[in-house]
């Protein structure tokens with residue numbers, strides 16, 4: 001068991017004790033000297049008890065029954081029972097996927113693994129966030145999740161049986177470093193070694209994300225996590241250990257998943273986390289600055305250790321941004337939206353070493369600009385543009401106009417000063433951009449008409465090396481799925497199926513127009529803990545029966561649909 005000496009935790013004890021209501025004060029604690037803490041102490045002091053799954057040993061894969069691999073009857077590649085009226089399905093001869101296209105699926109550690117305290121894992125901020133009453137809609141945690149920590153062999157066997165060739169997963173930082181820094185937990189390294197080796201045994205290529213939001217809780221309590229520049233060296237040390245442990249077999253790495261989103265999670269609820277004296281509204285941007293530096297340093301180190309054949313990038317996210325009207329103000333709103341979202345990370349990393357002008361106008365009022373050495377460090381630290389692109393949206397200027405909004409820090413849209421909508425303008429009929437996803441995922445619509453436009457925008461704006469673009473996440477939350485009680489109803493997920501078909505056709509259009517789309521990683525291969533939505537929102541292409549002891553998985557129709565488009569258009 002790892003032990004770590006750190007006086008800094010004392011201030012966290014204050015937070016924990018405030019929560020449970022004891023009257024210990026800061027000054028009383030400051031008289032205490034340092035404390036030697038075990039990982040169990042961290043759990044006891046900062047998190048409390050956790051739920052444990054019924055199965056807590058590694059389960060060997062069993063063969064996938066052939067009856068569960070029969071596609072639904074409405075797919076193009078399936079020979080139908082006679083007598084039904086089926087329109088002829090014609091292949092488009094302009095379309096094909098290149099031979100080396102990644103037909104992938106994605107997942108992330110905290111959302112699927114469970115086993116949160118097992119084998120020496122330290123707590124992450126999400127172990128605590130899920131215990132903040134109401135932070136997740138139904139107070140659900142990732143304590144057990146899909147129990148993938150013990151079922152990964154079966155999970156990999158199941159995706160391989162469907163013909164998937166790439167599996168994108170994330171490493172739990174606090175399994176490798178229970179305190180975020182300091183002692184290494186060998187059991188964590190052993191686990192991911194076996195996940196990677198299992199992938200290779202099934203001819204599935206593993207790609208690894210180092211940070212998918214599950215920040216070691218200790219680092220948040222110690223110095224504010226991503227709010228502090230101290231995170232940079234701790235992240236690089238963790239990346240270093242991972243590159244050295246797994247880099248012989250993992251040839252594609254993502255440093256950070258969706259920094260826009262995890263930085264926008266700041267401020268964390270300050271009754272439950274130690275408070276740091278950075279104004280709330282500025283906290284996301286402190287995080288963003290440190291995230292860019294952490295990424296860039298990890299990239300440089302990774303390339304020096306693993307060589308040019310290993311691809312390293314980060315996963316950005318966002319949809320195509322459509323101006324609501326043809327006005328110049330709406331065109332400006334679109335540009336501001338790209339600057340404040342994708343450009344926040346993509347401009348420094350792909351283009352300039354620093355932020356886009358409109359963002360810099362705001363950030364320079366409180367953040368140090370990147371020095372010229374930092375700009376040199378940052379610029380050019382991505383080998384591909386990995387983009388999580390689920391949906392698209394309309395953008396337009398604030399009611400008072402962009403200039404007046406920029407003059408008024410109390411405007412609800414300040415500092416971005418762009419407004420958004422999922423409906424066309426009234427002049428254009430006011431229709432929704434595309435079918436809405438589940439009510440608990442109001443940000444998501446089936447806006448697949450805009451996939452080619454987005455991919456062109458990425459290529460033309462950020463010019464990734466060799467034009468490489470990867471759709472590193474996309475997927476859909478079937479409406480009301482959580483309310484369905486008949487299993488067959490859940491498995492026949494028609495809107496999600498339509499989404500995958502149309503999305504893959506969007507990629508085929510982009511490929512036919514000369515873009516270098518490397519692959520697609522569907523989110524997700526199983527139902528899982530959807531962060532603040534808990535298990536109420538389903539993104540899985542497999543259903544998980546959360547009431548069965550082994551959390552049984554079943555393929556939904558959408559999984560077959562996703563694979564079917566690929567099978568029809570893959571070059572022979």
Ligand SMILES: *[C@@H]1O[C@H](CO)[C@@H](O)[C@H](O)[C@H]1NC(C)=O
Nearest residue numbers: 132133134135136137138139
């Ligand atoms: C979550 O927990 C809080 C506090 O215990 C409670 O008020 C709330 O009703 C719970 N939410 C649900 C959906 O159970």
Ligand SMILES: *[C@@H]1O[C@H](CO)[C@@H](O)[C@H](O)[C@H]1NC(C)=O
Nearest residue numbers: 233236237238240241244301
């Ligand atoms: C990476 O780890 C090695 C030890 O395995 C160490 O010698 C080296 O200094 C580390 N590099 C960085 C940048 O942390």
Ligand SMILES: *[C@@H]1O[C@H](CO)[C@@H](O)[C@H](O)[C@H]1NC(C)=O
Nearest residue numbers: 270271275276277278279280
């Ligand atoms: C936390 O810090 C912020 C920024 O200094 C401050 O506005 C807020 O009141 C603090 N919250 C608490 C509970 O002390």
Ligand SMILES: *[C@@H]1O[C@H](CO)[C@@H](O)[C@H](O)[C@H]1NC(C)=O
Nearest residue numbers: 307308309382383384465466
């Ligand atoms: C490394 O790969 C990039 C493309 O990712 C290429 O542009 C560059 O020339 C390569 N460098 C070396 C030294 O081979």
Ligand SMILES: *[C@@H]1O[C@H](CO)[C@@H](O)[C@H](O)[C@H]1NC(C)=O
Nearest residue numbers: 323324325326327425427428
């Ligand atoms: C925007 O311009 C295009 C062509 O330039 C035109 O077809 C379209 O109707 C215009 N839309 C609006 C809302 O004015």
Ligand SMILES: *[C@@H]1O[C@H](CO)[C@@H](O)[C@H](O)[C@H]1NC(C)=O
Nearest residue numbers: 397398399400412413419420
């Ligand atoms: C954003 O647009 C909505 C819908 O048109 C409008 O009601 C709202 O006032 C706008 N917000 C601002 C701050 O302009």
Ligand SMILES: *[C@@H]1O[C@H](CO)[C@@H](O)[C@H](O)[C@H]1NC(C)=O
Nearest residue numbers: 401402403404405406407408
């Ligand atoms: C914004 O503020 C500047 C300087 O105070 C002023 O000159 C300008 O007229 C203002 N613009 C708007 C649209 O309010």
Ligand SMILES: *[C@@H]1O[C@H](CO)[C@@H](O)[C@H](O)[C@H]1NC(C)=O
Nearest residue numbers: 092093094095508509510512
């Ligand atoms: C076939 O693909 C081309 C190129 O993407 C596209 O322009 C055309 O509309 C497609 N035809 C059909 C019938 O989908």
Ligand SMILES: *[C@@H]1O[C@H](CO)[C@@H](O)[C@H](O)[C@H]1NC(C)=O
Nearest residue numbers: 456459460463467513514515
């Ligand atoms: C992608 O971008 C590159 C360079 O920015 C450009 O040369 C190329 O034509 C673009 N590809 C397509 C298909 O537009």
Ligand SMILES: *[C@@H]1O[C@H](CO)[C@@H](O)[C@H](O)[C@H]1NC(C)=O
Nearest residue numbers: 053054546547548549550551
């Ligand atoms: C786990 O085991 C307990 C005790 O046997 C049982 O009550 C519970 O239903 C089981 N949980 C699941 C998900 O099967």
